[in-house]
Amino acid sequence: MIGLFDSGLGGLTVVKEVWQQLPGYPVIYLGDTARLPYGTKPAELIRSWSRLNVDWLFNQGAEIVIIACHTASAWAFDLINQNSRRPVFGVITPGVRQALATTQNGRIGVIGTPGTIRSGIYQKKIKELDQSVQPYFQSCPLFVPIIEENWMERPGVREIAEEYLKPLVNQGIDTLILGCTHYPLMRGTIEQIVGQEVTIVDPAQAVVQEVKNFLIKNQELAQKIKRSREHRFCFSSQPYQAETISRLCLGQTIKTEVINDN
Amino acid sequence: MIGLFDSGLGGLTVVKEVWQQLPGYPVIYLGDTARLPYGTKPAELIRSWSRLNVDWLFNQGAEIVIIACHTASAWAFDLINQNSRRPVFGVITPGVRQALATTQNGRIGVIGTPGTIRSGIYQKKIKELDQSVQPYFQSCPLFVPIIEENWMERPGVREIAEEYLKPLVNQGIDTLILGCTHYPLMRGTIEQIVGQEVTIVDPAQAVVQEVKNFLIKNQELAQKIKRSREHRFCFSSQPYQAETISRLCLGQTIKTEVINDN
Incomplete structure (x- = not known):
């Protein structure tokens, strides 16, 4: 198994x-x-x-x-x-490898839980594999409860997602790692906000x-x-x-x- | 102590x-x-x-x-x-007693976590103390994470709170029990949505x-x-x-x- x-x-x-x-x-x-x-x-x-x-x-x-x-x-x-x-x-290193293979401009966004972001692991792994890449981080603590409630299409969620994601978009990222197992379930909303210029990496x-x-x-x-x-x-x-x-x-x-x- | x-x-x-x-x-x-x-x-x-x-x-x-x-x-x-x-x-019985002393029209709303609402405890205690009262329930699972993030005044939250609270208001409640210790921290938003006709009871x-x-x-x-x-x-x-x-x-x-x- x-x-x-x-x-x-x-x-x-x-x-x-x-x-x-x-x-x-x-x-x-x-x-x-x-x-x-x-x-x-x-x-x-x-x-x-x-x-x-x-x-x-x-x-x-x-x-x-x-x-x-x-x-x-x-x-x-x-x-x-x-x-x-x-x-x-x-799940960290495989996601990082794929993001590094994807990015064109060297600006990678990472979203995750407060624990994952605070751990610094994505910063460390990205820098280990490619010093030249600039990562940007955002913890999105409300995404997991929103997803567990299946609340993704309900009022208010888009505004919350924009608050989290807009700062990353404003940094010019072209690649975004979904650094939490729940986040693929919100991929539709995330894609709408970050736009087609940003490639989503699902670890x-x-x-x-x-x-x-x-x-x-x-x-x-x-x-x-x-x-x-x-x-x-x-x-x-x-x-x-x-x-x-x-x-x-x-x-x-x-x-x-x-x-x-x- | x-x-x-x-x-x-x-x-x-x-x-x-x-x-x-x-x-x-x-x-x-x-x-x-x-x-x-x-x-x-x-x-x-x-x-x-x-x-x-x-x-x-x-x-x-x-x-x-x-x-x-x-x-x-x-x-x-x-x-x-x-x-x-x-x-x-x-905290259950004291809150129920105060709500029963408060209500004029016998319609009491209760909000809480999924566990508290699913337990049926508020239903049971209200009926034990006053058979004539009609309680209405709503679990609000996103309120705790929103409060723990101190996200109460941020975009999207009012819409989420309205989704939870409007059905209770539409039932004509005149009293609302805050059935979770976190909820007093969102009292301002809750009061704005339920309006002055509804008295809030904080257990x-x-x-x-x-x-x-x-x-x-x-x-x-x-x-x-x-x-x-x-x-x-x-x-x-x-x-x-x-x-x-x-x-x-x-x-x-x-x-x-x-x-x-x-």
Whole structure:
């Protein structure tokens, strides 16, 4: 199984990419709904919870794990990756690579939760890979609750999104990284505001592309992953709005399992 | 000390009432910031966390405890109160009593988190005390994130608040209970939308009034509470936006303590 871990339901946007790019590969999904949101909580808690969640997925039989949550990838990916014998993927670096391949003018915008933006991880990864690029950041703390309420097309939301995004547009960005698993669900509104001159980068697509490349090179592991039959969707507590969000992400409802042992 | 427990920082609106109505009484505040929000999480978790938090406050020397969080009061107050040897106050019943004393036309609106509204507690308490009253309910899940971002005066918020509140106004309510500790911080916007014909009931004022009456009748306990000197503000993890919210609620910043033992 391909393990995916997210703080809640937003990571289903990454499951959608797995289903599109890697059909036939079963997933085991863990949403840490009892502890969400991660985006406004301290780094040390995110690190500790993320380790527990990744370990749980491996213990349940996942052969590789994607940390779908940007805040968890920001604070915990390096630590977990260094200490893991099995393959772990985060969403930050794949998104950055794709943004660097996309930008023409070297001005990249990044939107995310307060935790992801405050972590400085995007700044660090972008500068590591290309010193010449100028990144601009904006935390958009109201986007996740708006998306979880399926409130994207309701009055007031466009004004809020403009408040967040206009400063980035005014900086002349030509590329925008959606630095939170929920944000692809608001892509329509975001695209309308930033305009056609700005290319949107969805790290969910980018990380699953990297996983796909990895599996092409590791056929034995790929075959092992495929041996499982069913998808599993596990949560640390009964998720709020599971039906709404799973329909938005996957076009179908999911059968949820509540686990109590992580 | 007077103990106050809330899922996060919103309960500081109740501390403000204690400071106004009961000056000279020190408080110990516990915000369960590691686990917030309570409003979208399952009842059984809220019950278990609420018990831990109330026990912690008593163990730290609180002589009485106010459950300031409406979601916790909704799911856990009866259970905790039945099993406690020491006085525990919730915010639901005091707010309902004040609303019943206020309404002229018997149409009362209640706004709260999804958890509080889904619990049916306001329906039950209102009907217990007055069968003839007709309550109307609206969960307003975006209000807490908007308030925590101090986004109340920003574009888009008035439109969101109108979407939530207009259906209640259209039902002809003359009284509106603010069924979440955060909502007093949005009182200005709410008042503008519901108009002068609707009287706003803030359960924070009502519960502290009940505590005050209780202490007048229990002078020995009142004197014991007063013996402590300092206010304490404790959190299960470093709170997000502590400075902003404490300034909004109390007009000053608070010294926060992070505790790890509940």
